[in-house]
Amino acid sequence: IIRLCSLPLCVMPSKSYYLNSKVEPGLQSGFSGQKRKRECSSDSEEELEDLDPEPKHPWDVETLCGLEMTLKRQRVYLVQPEHHEVFARLLEDPVVKRFLAWDKKLRVSDKYLLSMVIAYFSRAGLFSWQYQRIHFFLALYLANDMEEDNQAPKQDIFHFLYGKSHAQRPLFHKLRYQFIRSMGWNTWVSREECEEIQTYNPELWVWGRDRLKSLA
Structure with missing residues (x-):
């Protein structure tokens, strides 16, 4: 039996924004029919210049043609x-290293699941x-739970x-x-995001864990 963690799991409040969060229907087209009148004094304008610009809306108008509008997701x-x-x-943790070496067929730890x-x-x-070590296995188990139709490999x-x-499974x-609650129940990860994660450090050795190539 491997002792995963001697400390209780620390759970912080989840972040208030996520990759698949809902987007309000408001759009910014970047066009204005009328010029806005200047009603502020020069002093107030200087104060406004010091303020940080508002964040861009995650939806941008890509093209306008008559009454049709094409949107592009940022x-x-x-x-x-x-x-x-x-x-x-955590990849240098001895237990994690032994686990990845043990999963030779990449049933539960291919490059997408690790992403x-x-x-x-x-x-x-x-x-x-x-x-800590326990978080690696919690996240990997959850990734398999989300992506794999066959539940047996999780065992x-x-x-x-x-x-x-x-005895330790209930804990x-x-x-x-x-862990899921700390993420605000946001457990879905797109393939696009996985590939973006892999491009951050493409030379990392675990990105060579391609299940399709290993089966070929």
Whole structure:
């Protein structure tokens, strides 16, 4: 039996924005029918110049043709460099390294599932130093839960961590529930985001874990 963590799982409030958050219907076309009158004094204008510009709306108008409008979704990625650093640090953990070497057929840890681990780190709201070994396995289990139709391979994670013992599984599922809640239940990760995550450090050795190539 592998001791995953000697400290309780730290759960911070989830971030208030996510990649698949709903977008308000308001649009900015970038065109105005009338010129706005200047009603502010020069002093107030100087104060306004000091303010930060408003963030761009995630939907931009790409083309206008008569009454038809074409919208283009802006890509917004919330994964920060520190999340990649946390992931790289955990790859050096001896238990994580043994697990990845043990999963030779990449049933539960191919490059896309590992990319989702980084995406989940970015959404959980923890400080970089708070991520421990247990978070890697919680995120990887959740990635398999979301993406794999066959639920049997997930049992491989339990088999590696706990052997035939079932005593620790209820605690694992309790921590998994807390981890999901810390992400605001935002567990879906697109393939596009996974590939964007991989391009941050394309030389990282785990991005060579291509399941299709391994089966060829």
